Amino acid sequence: MNTLLAHLPALQVVVPMVAAPLCLLAGRAGLAWIIAFLAAAFATVAAALLAYQTLHHGPISYAMGGWAPPWGIEYAVDTANAFILLLVAAIACVVLVFCRTSIPKEIRAGREHLFYCMYTLCLTGLLGIAITGDAFNVFVFLEISSLSSYALIAMGGRRKSLTAAFQYLIMGTIGATFFLIGVGLLYMMTGTLNMADLSARIPELQDSRPVLAAFAFITVGLALKAALFPLHLWLPNAYAYAPSGVSAFMAATATKVSLYVLLRFTFTIFGSEFAFGNLPLLWVLLVPAVLAMFAGSFSAIFQTDIKRMLAYSSVAQIGYITLAIALANPAGVQAAMIHIFNHGLMKAALFCAMGCIFYRIGSTRIDQMAGLGRQMPWTFAAIVTGGLSLLGVPLTAGYISKWYLVQAALQTDLWWLVILIALSSMLALVYVWRLVEALYFQEPVPGREAVREAPLSMLLPTLLLAGANIYFGLDTRLPVAMTENAALLLFQGPGG
Amino acid sequence: MSGWLIILAIGIPTFAVPCIWFLGKSPNQREAMTLISAASLLVVVLAILPLVLTGVPVRLALVEPVAGLAIAFAVEPLGMIFACVASFLWIVNSVFSIGYMRGNDEPRQTRFYVCFAIAIAATMGLAFAENLFTLFVCYEALTLSTYPLVTHHKNDEAKAAGRTYLGILLGSSIVLLLPAIIATFVLTGSITFTPGGVMAGKVGPVVGGILLFLFLYGIGKAALMPMHRWLPAAMVAPTPVSALLHAVAVVKAGVFTVVKVSVYIFGLDYLRELALADVALYLAGFTIIMASIVALRQDNLKRRLAYSTISQLSYVVLAALILSPISTMGAALHVAVHAFGKITLFMAAGAIYTAAHKINISQLDGIGRRMPWTMGAFAIGAISMIGLPPAAGFISKWYMLLGALEVEQWFAVVIIIGSTLLNAAYFLPIIYAAFLKPEADDGHGHGHGHGEAPLPIVLALVTTASATILLFLFPGPALQLAGMLVGR
Numbered sequence: 001m002n003t004l005l006a007h008l009p010a011l012q013v014v015v016p017m018v019a020a021p022l023c024l025l026a027g028r029a030g031l032a033w034i035i036a037f038l039a040a041a042f043a044t045v046a047a048a049l050l051a052y053q054t055l056h057h058g059p060i061s062y063a064m065g066g067w068a069p070p071w072g073i074e075y076a077v078d079t080a081n082a083f084i085l086l087l088v089a090a091i092a093c094v095v096l097v098f099c100r101t102s103i104p105k106e107i108r109a110g111r112e113h114l115f116y117c118m119y120t121l122c123l124t125g126l127l128g129i130a131i132t133g134d135a136f137n138v139f140v141f142l143e144i145s146s147l148s149s150y151a152l153i154a155m156g157g158r159r160k161s162l163t164a165a166f167q168y169l170i171m172g173t174i175g176a177t178f179f180l181i182g183v184g185l186l187y188m189m190t191g192t193l194n195m196a197d198l199s200a201r202i203p204e205l206q207d208s209r210p211v212l213a214a215f216a217f218i219t220v221g222l223a224l225k226a227a228l229f230p231l232h233l234w235l236p237n238a239y240a241y242a243p244s245g246v247s248a249f250m251a252a253t254a255t256k257v258s259l260y261v262l263l264r265f266t267f268t269i270f271g272s273e274f275a276f277g278n279l280p281l282l283w284v285l286l287v288p289a290v291l292a293m294f295a296g297s298f299s300a301i302f303q304t305d306i307k308r309m310l311a312y313s314s315v316a317q318i319g320y321i322t323l324a325i326a327l328a329n330p331a332g333v334q335a336a337m338i339h340i341f342n343h344g345l346m347k348a349a350l351f352c353a354m355g356c357i358f359y360r361i362g363s364t365r366i367d368q369m370a371g372l373g374r375q376m377p378w379t380f381a382a383i384v385t386g387g388l389s390l391l392g393v394p395l396t397a398g399y400i401s402k403w404y405l406v407q408a409a410l411q412t413d414l415w416w417l418v419i420l421i422a423l424s425s426m427l428a429l430v431y432v433w434r435l436v437e438a439l440y441f442q443e444p445v446p447g448r449e450a451v452r453e454a455p456l457s458m459l460l461p462t463l464l465l466a467g468a469n470i471y472f473g474l475d476t477r478l479p480v481a482m483t484e485n486a487a488l489l490l491f492q493g494p495g496g
Numbered sequence: 497m498s499g500w501l502i503i504l505a506i507g508i509p510t511f512a513v514p515c516i517w518f519l520g521k522s523p524n525q526r527e528a529m530t531l532i533s534a535a536s537l538l539v540v541v542l543a544i545l546p547l548v549l550t551g552v553p554v555r556l557a558l559v560e561p562v563a564g565l566a567i568a569f570a571v572e573p574l575g576m577i578f579a580c581v582a583s584f585l586w587i588v589n590s591v592f593s594i595g596y597m598r599g600n601d602e603p604r605q606t607r608f609y610v611c612f613a614i615a616i617a618a619t620m621g622l623a624f625a626e627n628l629f630t631l632f633v634c635y636e637a638l639t640l641s642t643y644p645l646v647t648h649h650k651n652d653e654a655k656a657a658g659r660t661y662l663g664i665l666l667g668s669s670i671v672l673l674l675p676a677i678i679a680t681f682v683l684t685g686s687i688t689f690t691p692g693g694v695m696a697g698k699v700g701p702v703v704g705g706i707l708l709f710l711f712l713y714g715i716g717k718a719a720l721m722p723m724h725r726w727l728p729a730a731m732v733a734p735t736p737v738s739a740l741l742h743a744v745a746v747v748k749a750g751v752f753t754v755v756k757v758s759v760y761i762f763g764l765d766y767l768r769e770l771a772l773a774d775v776a777l778y779l780a781g782f783t784i785i786m787a788s789i790v791a792l793r794q795d796n797l798k799r800r801l802a803y804s805t806i807s808q809l810s811y812v813v814l815a816a817l818i819l820s821p822i823s824t825m826g827a828a829l830h831v832a833v834h835a836f837g838k839i840t841l842f843m844a845a846g847a848i849y850t851a852a853h854k855i856n857i858s859q860l861d862g863i864g865r866r867m868p869w870t871m872g873a874f875a876i877g878a879i880s881m882i883g884l885p886p887a888a889g890f891i892s893k894w895y896m897l898l899g900a901l902e903v904e905q906w907f908a909v910v911i912i913i914g915s916t917l918l919n920a921a922y923f924l925p926i927i928y929a930a931f932l933k934p935e936a937d938d939g940h941g942h943g944h945g946h947g948e949a950p951l952p953i954v955l956a957l958v959t960t961a962s963a964t965i966l967l968f969l970f971p972g973p974a975l976q977l978a979g980m981l982v983g984r
Contacts, residue, residue, distance in 0.1 A: 391670075392670075393636055394629070394632060394633040394636060395561075395567075395633055400561060400562065403562060403565070403678070404562075406675070406678050407678070407682065410678070410679070410682050418675055418678070419675070422670060422671045422674065422675055423671065425670055425671075426667055426670065426671060429663075429666060429667070429670070433659075433662065437655070441647065441650060441655060473561060474559050474561055475559070475561065476561045476562060480562070
């Protein structure tokens with residue numbers, strides 16, 4: 001047992017990685033699902049254990065294959081990435097339950113096992129990005145998660161799914177390449193890829209041009225992967241045309257992991273002095289963030305496909321997270337991480353609810369959904385809960401996010417940001433309410449037969465996610481304790 | 497120790513929600529559930545009353561999601577007044593609802609009673625809130641639970657009204673009120689309602705003035721112009737909704753919050769140092785006069801009553817901003833007094849609609865002879881609005897005027913007297929026409945002989961009209977609570 005615990009950081013990634021080819025070999029949908037689910041469940045338990053350990057006993061360093069860092073690949077787990085691991089694994093696990101019923105209806109028959117293979121691979125990639133303490137290793141896992149997600153989106157079954165996947169492939173590859181160029185430059189200058197090592201060596205090279213260029217490449221590359229406005233163009237199509245389970249999983253985790261890497265590089269490796277003191281990162285992040293908040297929400301208001309609407313809403317929400325990062329104080333970092341978590345919960349719940357609707361009526365267009373609120377009351381309840389959380393209504397997780405964000409903004413001299421945050425929340429009110437009104441007030445589309453509530457196997461995960469939005473609006477001990485510690489660690493750097 | 501009373505006060509209407517829902521198939525049992533819950537709620541609230549009067553603290557802390565932000569309740573005099581009024585009127589209004597909803601064959605009655613119970617639960621939570629955060633949560637819950645009631649008829653007019661309703665109430669609370677609460681928390685470190693306020697010595701006069709305005713306009717339910725538009729819009733709802741929610745629970749939640757914030761967050765002494773407090777007073781005075789003038793021009797009875805409500809709400813704001821303890825007592829009393837008077841008027845409007853299907857004032861000539869009880873109650877409500885004895889409206893206006901004279905706030909004196917004349921100008925002609933003008937032929941030649949409204953309706957409005965008189969004759973407990981609010 002103890003040896004198992006000691007190797008937990010490695011198992012966190014290795015188990016889903018091994019599960020992926022097993023899914024492929026299983027060949028049948030049912031078996032593949034069981035393998036994928038066991039892997040995701042294991043990952044969740046492992047992440048929870050790691051979170052517990054880091055919170056109570058401090059960071060963990062694990063030398064991959066016994067090669068001591070900085071030569072070997074180090075898996076460095078602290079509260080910051082344990083928190084992300086927990087989010088990714090738990091969401092993957094819950095959404096996987098949802099997929100069992102929804103996926104056969106959304107992808108071409110006979111490909112389910114391929115889907116679960118890609119899904120597990122994507123999970124591997126995202127967990128790997130979060131857990132590794134090696135800059136190049138981040139790139140490797142970034143590619144694993146990206147390539148598998150291109151495949152997942154393309155499985156969406158509509159013609160547009162292919163173009164959406166291709167668009168994402170182009171943009172994602174550019175992003176990953178930029179990141180790689182940045183890491184390459186850093187390696188050239190410092191001779192190391194270990195994050196802890198990098199952070200120790202970069203201060204003396206602060207003014208060298210390659211380091212500056214590396215920073216620029218890494219920031220832009222990650223901003224692309226995180227879909228920060230105006231580099232978000234791949235995101236709406238990708239989320240809209242992917243199978244709903246994939247939309248839920250990716251919206252909750254994929255961009256969030258990139259934002260975590262941005263946090264790690266900005267605050268730990270380069271240091272906030274360098275990024276915000278020597279370089280104007282404040283404005284580089286702040287302006288797109290504010291634009292994202294408004295442009296994303298505005299675009300969301302005018303969408304007819306609700307999955308697209310939610311995707312644009314994600315663009316806006318990523319804006320909030322980036323805004324919190326740009327504040328460059330521990331409170332801001334904490335707010336960013338809390339919102340990463342809470343936004344994951346709300347978007348997963350909402351995309352799953354859309355999956356339930358798609359399962360019954362075969363569409364996510366707002367005009368097709370008219371009057372569904374009475375026919376699918378539980379799904380409707382999940383949508384309302386997720387929507388309220390998105391708005392930041394008190395007693396939902398979204399409120400906690402807004403509270404920390406506003407607090408962080410008030411600690412700087414950028415108090416006017418509070419007004420912008422409030423105004424952009426109003427835009428969210430418009431698009432959320434538009435959806436509620438359609439579901440609840442409009443008469444059902446003539447000619448369509450009344451539908452029943454979605455099957456329980458889809459409904460339960462959806463309600464679980466919606467319920468989490470309420471739970472984490474009331475009991476914030478876990479996210480607050482984790483992120484409080486994480487914000488301090490990110491600022492100090494791994495060396496302390 | 498007595499925290500369980502608070503749990504009961506919020507729990508009873510909450511518990512009623514699923515019960516009403518499941519009894520939806522059998523209307524009689526469903527309505528019995530509403531009445532039983534309302535009666536038990538009143539018993540609980542009346543059980544809290546002696547504790548508050550003798551100064552026993554009644555507190556309850558539930559959860560604390562973020563340090564300093566707790567969901568906690570504590571009963572104080574003003575909340576006690578509000579809770580008493582709301583829980584008593586829930587019974588009366590439920591009786592009225594039964595008559596009205598059945599008399600008019602309204603659809604979706606189960607949903608109606610469910611939302612009503614949620615709204616009452618939110619109102620109880622709001623009345624007993626110990627801090628701004630809890631109050632804000634209940635405030636939003638009240639907005640959301642009343643939205644389905646406003647849009648009850650589901651037609652285009654109802655939907656448009658619902659948008660205005662939600663847009664203004666949610667919008668102002670998120671854009672103005674929430675930032676004000678957060679700023680208060682950041683600046684003073686506390687958002688707990690504290691006697692004497694939390695601002696003194698911590699917030700400068702300029703920032704304090706800005707915060708005052710954020711609060712006044714952020715509390716859209718107080719309907720200070722130009723935040724008032726949701727109230728006339730909400731009149732598309734069935735009349736019981738207008739009666740209990742848009743004459744009592746929702747609007748009183750607004751002015752209640754204003755009084756609470758001015759007494760327990762700003763503190764009267766601190767407000768006196770704010771130059772901007774005077775400006776706010778002028779704005780409240782402007783709303784009183786303007787809303788009265790608009791009311792004069794409304795022919796639709798419910799709309800006239802709505803504008804009258806806007807004007808009467810600003811009395812409370814004005815009285816709070818006169819900043820003398822006596823006028824603050826007047827503000828607290830007016831919360832109760834106006835509730836009884838205005839619910840009577842709305843119920844009368846509902847009775848007229850149910851019995852005669854008339855909605856405009858110009859159609860009411862001679863109706864007093866057909867519906868003597870209804871119009872008699874209407875007259876008492878109107879007299880209370882104007883502020884004449886023997887109706888309770890006299891008492892609250894008396895205290896407001898006394899307070900204004902005491903601190904020589906001549907502007908407020910002029911406004912109160914001037915608006916009294918305006919009130920008389922838009923209420924007395926209705927009473928005159930109803931009783932003294934001859935009944936007009938309705939043009940279609942079928943002057944069908946309608947009589948009084950159904951018994952439950954008449955019973956309800958006679959009860960509230962009597963309460964208006966009784967409150968004038970026996971104002972003791974209300975005065976004592978109001979006195980405790982300002983420490984007298």
